[in-house]
Amino acid sequence: MSIPRILLADCDSYFVRCAMLADPEGAGRSDLVIVGGKASSRGVVTSASYAARKYGVHAGMPMATAVRLCPRAVFAPVPGEMVNRKHHEVRAVLDEFSPIVEAASVDEFYLDMTGTEMLYRGESLADTARRIQQAVMDRTGISISIGGATGRTLAKMAASVNKPFGVHVVPPGGEADFMARFDLADIPGVGPALAEALRRRGATTVRDLHPIDLPTLVSWVGDGRAEWLYRLARGEDHGRVSPRGPQKSVSHERTFATDITDPEELETRLMMLAVDTGASLRAEDLRGRTVTVRVRYADFTDKSASRTVPDPIESDRAIFTVARELLHGLLRKRGGGVRLLHVGVSKLMGEDDESAELMLFEEQPDGPETARDRKIAEASDRLRGKFGKEAIVPARIVKRGKDGSRGRGGSQT
Structure with missing residues (x-):
């Protein structure tokens, strides 16, 4: 035997290296690189270059602390x-x-x-x-x-x-x-x-x-x-x-520059995260049955809620539909400013999973996703792949205007 x-x-320092490759004229020219967002953001550090770590910067640290410890660093978003x-x-x-x-x-x-x-x-x-x-x-x-x-x-x-x-x-x-x-x-x-x-x-x-x-x-x-x-x-x-x-989940989250109290604004931000999460799922040929929404309030208290649907979903509309119900359930239990919003999908199945394949042919009229939703999502992915991510987005997001606040940081485990 x-x-x-x-x-x-x-x-090695993967997110930092990817940031350098994505921005060779900015992050690529510095030894001091901190990934996670802008220096003025309220987010946390995702990764720091080895040179920045010598100043005490580490993953999970508030961005404001990283700026204080290493002010000369180049701050980059998650690429x-x-x-x-x-x-x-x-x-x-x-x-x-x-x-x-x-x-x-x-x-x-x-x-x-x-x-x-x-x-x-x-x-x-x-x-x-x-x-x-x-x-x-x-x-x-x-x-x-x-x-x-x-x-x-x-x-x-x-x-x-x-x-x-x-x-x-x-x-x-x-x-x-x-x-x-x-x-x-x-x-x-x-x-x-x-x-x-x-x-x-x-x-x-x-x-x-x-x-x-x-x-x-x-x-x-x-x-x-x-x-x-x-x-x-x-x-x-x-x-x-x-x-x-087995990949356990696909998720995206965003820390806001200022706390958000308006439920309609939170719904719009939730839709952005649902679009990004759906795109990540389809890029990996995955579908999932459990949608989770997590809210972090201004006092750093986290509250989350999940719902498992009968059939696996992958479309932006279906993810948003379930996530919106979860968000409003959380907001009814507690008000106040929201600092961070997270959308995740778990209980994943690949396209080769036999049970998932059979489910696609069984239309569920009262389920969150239809064949039309999947076709629209696939068409949107093709257009974004050809013309860029902003080529097609939900009208609700467009109405917000391009104010630079749209977050695309994500995680996969």
């Missing part, structure tokens, strides 16, 4: 189109090196290299990783760091060792020694609450867990997490690569 050989290709384009370009290169590639996120890819030793004529996994790394850089302009190991969690942790543009491979048999260098909080899947629970027991590093037996660890953190953590701390990682990691 072949020893598992798994690589994790992690794009959604470039992010999606480079994701597919990087994936295409990786597919040439491995028969099994899994996109874990927009900027992370697992490759299963198990059994490819003959294909690469006995080349070491580290040397193969360096060739992959260089091929991606040469053909896409994206820098990646690669970690290699016998399991996916170990490979992910190895990818962080020599960033940026580094390679680190954990040799078979060296897993326990490799893990011993880390704090427990460094392990993917050990969140702040679990790390704090372990800290209260006196365990902050992986080495601290070595003398702890499994029953004791179970009493600390419960059955499920205890066994996983017990084995991983000793270098036992049985995580493997799936040919295609």
Whole structure:
């Protein structure tokens, strides 16, 4: 039986690099780049260049704080189109090196290299990783760091060792020694609450867990997490690569320059997000059954609501119809200024999903989406692809005027 050989290709400062490629005369000319919006916006930092991070800037930080820490930086919006384009370009290169590639996120890819030793004529996994790394850089302009190991969690942790543009491979048999260098909080899947629970027991590093037996660890953190953590701390990682990691959701959100209290204005902003979310779904040949709306109020309180429809939807009108009902339900429960609005679609199905395919031929007269909605959405996508994103938009959005407030930042998980 072949020893598992798994690589994790992690794009270095991906959103920053995409911003540089999207704006070579602006962000592309600076080492200090912060992605997330304008310096005057009320949003948060999506990503920061390595040079900007030295000033203390990090993802999730309020933009106002980032401006104070690094005032000379170039501030750039999330380059959604470039992010999606480079994701597919990087994936295409990786597919040439491995028969099994899994996109874990927009900027992370697992490759299963198990059994490819003959294909690469006995080349070491580290040397193969360096060739992959260089091929991606040469053909896409994206820098990646690669970690290699016998399991996916170990490979992910190895990818962080020599960033940026580094390679680190954990040799078979060296897993326990490799893990011993880390704090427990460094392990993917050990969140702040679990790390704090372990800290209260006196365990902050992986080495601290070595003398702890499994029953004791179970009493600390419960059955499920205890066994996983017990084995991983000793270098036992049985995580493997799936040919295609299931995408869990597609969403877009917008932080507003000033709080919005007018329900009609919020509906218009909601429609913008529904249009962007629908376009992202169709670009990936996906449909979804659950629509979620999240509202963040001026006091940073978040409230959300979801609805699952009988049949998968993909059209802008159907997403907006469901999202509008959810929004008004939230606003009836609480008034006040809205700082952020989010629209997401989950419970996704691809075009090859048999059950989803059958549903398309069963017209539901009282459902949120019709065949006509899908045809209109497809025609709109073709026009936008040919003439640009503003070639066709809902009349309600046009009436608002082009005041520069339309947001297109999105996320896919």
